[in-house]
Each structure stands twice: as C-alpha cells, then as structure tokens.
Amino acid sequence: MTSQTAGLLGIGLVLFTGFALTLLTLLYKRFPLHFRTIHAFLRIRRAASLVVEDGTRLHVSIGSANLLSPSCASALAGLALIRHLGEVTSLSDHPPITTTGSPTLNLLAQDTLRTAHESVATEQAFDMNNGRLTGLTPLSYIAGVMPSIRDENISNNILIGNFGPEVGLLTEAAERQKTPVIAASESLPAQAVLYATNQAPLIGEELFAAGAYTQAEPAHAASLTVQDLLRWLIILALIGGALLNMAGIL
Amino acid sequence: MRRVFPILNAVIAIGVGLIVLTGYFVDLQGMMEIRLLLFQWAVIIGGVAVLVGIGNLLTVHLNKLRSRKKGAIYSLVLLFFMLISLLISGTAGLEPLKPLLLDGIIIPVEISLMAVLAITLVVSAIRMLRTRLDLPTILFILTAFIVLLGIGLRSFFGQLPILGELAQSEFIKNTLALGGARGILIGIALGTLTTGLRILLGVDRPYGGK
Numbered sequence: 001m002t003s004q005t006a007g008l009l010g011i012g013l014v015l016f017t018g019f020a021l022t023l024l025t026l027l028y029k030r031f032p033l034h035f036r037t038i039h040a041f042l043r044i045r046r047a048a049s050l051v052v053e054d055g056t057r058l059h060v061s062i063g064s065a066n067l068l069s070p071s072c073a074s075a076l077a078g079l080a081l082i083r084h085l086g087e088v089t090s091l092s093d094h095p096p097i098t099t100t101g102s103p104t105l106n107l108l109a110q111d112t113l114r115t116a117h118e119s120v121a122t123e124q125a126f127d128m129n130n131g132r133l134t135g136l137t138p139l140s141y142i143a144g145v146m147p148s149i150r151d152e153n154i155s156n157n158i159l160i161g162n163f164g165p166e167v168g169l170l171t172e173a174a175e176r177q178k179t180p181v182i183a184a185s186e187s188l189p190a191q192a193v194l195y196a197t198n199q200a201p202l203i204g205e206e207l208f209a210a211g212a213y214t215q216a217e218p219a220h221a222a223s224l225t226v227q228d229l230l231r232w233l234i235i236l237a238l239i240g241g242a243l244l245n246m247a248g249i250l
Numbered sequence: 251m252r253r254v255f256p257i258l259n260a261v262i263a264i265g266v267g268l269i270v271l272t273g274y275f276v277d278l279q280g281m282m283e284i285r286l287l288l289f290q291w292a293v294i295i296g297g298v299a300v301l302v303g304i305g306n307l308l309t310v311h312l313n314k315l316r317s318r319k320k321g322a323i324y325s326l327v328l329l330f331f332m333l334i335s336l337l338i339s340g341t342a343g344l345e346p347l348k349p350l351l352l353d354g355i356i357i358p359v360e361i362s363l364m365a366v367l368a369i370t371l372v373v374s375a376i377r378m379l380r381t382r383l384d385l386p387t388i389l390f391i392l393t394a395f396i397v398l399l400g401i402g403l404r405s406f407f408g409q410l411p412i413l414g415e416l417a418q419s420e421f422i423k424n425t426l427a428l429g430g431a432r433g434i435l436i437g438i439a440l441g442t443l444t445t446g447l448r449i450l451l452g453v454d455r456p457y458g459g460k
Contacts (some may be wrong), residue, residue, distance in 0.1 A: 010274065076449065204438060
C-alpha cells in the first residue's frame, strides 16, 4: 500500500467517524441508546454520591502520559471523567483531588477541576493544589500518589489513564486502606496487572466508555456506538480477508 | 471576558488540531513547516509546565508540612532532597555529584519498588483465587503459572519438558496471545480515534469551558 493510499484511507476513516458521530449525536434524542451494564461505572456513580454524604474525598489519577503522544487519549478520557465527578462532588466539604505524573496533564487536570468547581460552587475559593503533580518518572509518580491514598481521607480511588505495570502498587496501597479502586489503562501489561489486583477491572476500550456511562451526554453515547460500528466493520474486513486468502484471491 | 476566553480557547484548540490532523494525511506545501512550528511551541509549553509542576509539588508539600498533617515528615525529606538536587544541578563545580544522585539513590529506589511490585502481584494473584474464583480467573492464573515456570525456571534447570514447550509454543504465543492482544489494541485505537474527534468537535474540552 502506498503512502498516498494509506493517507486517503486515513482521511476516509476520520471523515466517516466524524460524520457518524455527528449524526448519532443529533439522532440521540429520538433514538436513545442503551448499553450493557459495566459494574465499574456503577461503582463510580455510587462513589460520587457517597463522598458528598460522608464527607470523604474522591481521588482521581490520570497517569503519566505525554500529551504529544497517542497514549494521552486515555488521560483525556480520564479528564472528561474528572470534569463530571468534579461537578458532582465540588459541593462537598472535601472536593476531589487529582494526581498526575506529567506536568502538562497536571495543568489540564487543575483547569478541569477549576472549571467544574466554578460551574457549581462559585462562592467557595478553588484550591489549585487539589490537582497535584507527584513525580516525573513512572515510579516516582506512583511513589508520590501512595501517600495521598493513605493520608487524605480518601474513600474511593479512580485510576484512569496511562499506567504501566507499577499501577499494582497503587491498587495494593488502596487495598491496605480498605478503599475501593476503579482502574483502567490502555497499556496491555497494566491491564494484566489490574485484572489480577482489582475487583472490577476495565478491559480494553471500556476505559473510553467512562463518559457515556457516567455523564450520559448524547455525544459520549454516540461515540461509543460509533466504536461498536467500526469494530464490526473491522471484524467483517478481517473475516472477508481471511476467506479471500483461503480462496487464493488475496 | 469570562465568556470570550472559553470560546477563544475552543477555536484555537480545534483549529490547531485540524491543522495537525490534516498534515498527517496530506502533504501540502507549507503544512509541514506549520506543524513543526506548532510542535515546537508545544515543547516550549511542556518545558514551562515542568516548572509549574515543580512549583505545585513544592507548595503541596510545604502546606503539608505547615499544617503538620499525617506523614509530614516525608514531605520534609522530599523538600530537603529537592533542595539538594537543585543545588547539585545548578552549582558550577558540583557536576561530578550528579551520577551519585542517579546511580546511588534514584535507580536503587526504583529497583526496590519493582521488587515490591513482584511480591505484590504474587499476593494479589493468591487473593484473586480467594475472592473471584471463576473460569477467566483460573485461566489467567494457569497461563501466568505456565509462562512463569516454563520461561522463568529455564535459566536454573534448562528447558522443562512440558511447561517449557507449552510456554513457548507458537499456538499460544502467536495465535492466542497475539490475537487477544490485537483485539484489545484495535478497541483502544478506536477509542482513541473517537476521543480525539470529540475534542476536535468541541464536545470534550480538556482546556476548560463548557
């Protein structure tokens, strides 16, 4: 395949996805979409209502992805979740805290928390230190998050973003405090670790479903449907390719 | 102004996003230069963000120390070593001490954390057998057992008869493991695509604003 064909295919895929996303968002009110139950997201919703009632904190960690790399998409999904959880829990005595291992992500997390705070509680002053950079290498970041899990009256931990296998140390730290963890990463080794250490792990693309399951906004629900649609197209292409290969055409 | 800034942010973010995305697919004249310029700006902003982040780390731990919160002693240790690192990095003549910081402190501490992680994973696997005993869990533990014993023990006892062959069989490596991994990665790529498009369409705004 030449680079020109690959470029055209890429543009086609992006345009098709953008068109399907817009169309399904517009049609959402007429044809609401329903998704299967994912227990981790039920837990997140429950956790958000609990922290307002019992005066504890929610801790959201979005990993250490570089904003200029493709791995930052998981952190961007985490930021969308922070926005929603910030709006729901900002009125409580202890607003949520976020931790990151990337300076640029930390700026975005602080800004997202501030926007969520201002949209519901304009009279209270917002503390920028609720968004924290805990370390600049993956392990120093993890080592910096562990004291927050232990000392900040945290009742629920949500870890959504770019983590390596070292995320197991965070789930273990939370386990020692008897605080539940909802965790997801786009890295395969981290997913294997989370599967072993977490009660309700999010596997694969489930991490990108956070917006649709917690905010229920038309565009988030539509993007999840577009993902399903594209997945079926890829499955059909794979099966078709295999059949053509067996028939000796490809 | 409070209303203008979010709109301006969205216009800039979407515009820049579209330019970078188009530049990936279309080799238009001048597009490469614009993309390069935007990346350079992003790198400069990243550098400034590191300084802001260090300031944030400093204030968080100073506040912790001032309010004498639980674990404040660790904040004191962190601030002390932050100061030492700054002194060593910024003072002329102290450069020979830099490798000491890296080889004598950072690398051994990180290796120790990896060792703790290994133990943590073994404990978690045992705990998983107790709390979530279902078919996927059994398959997961069995696979980990086969791979660890089949490959891990090779350096001590040589190739083990059945476990070693199973762990390295082409069917397990190239069909089961690679197929599963590709399936997950395709899902993640699709998620990345739709997340990126939501930002380009202005639905998600990680840069603030409704």
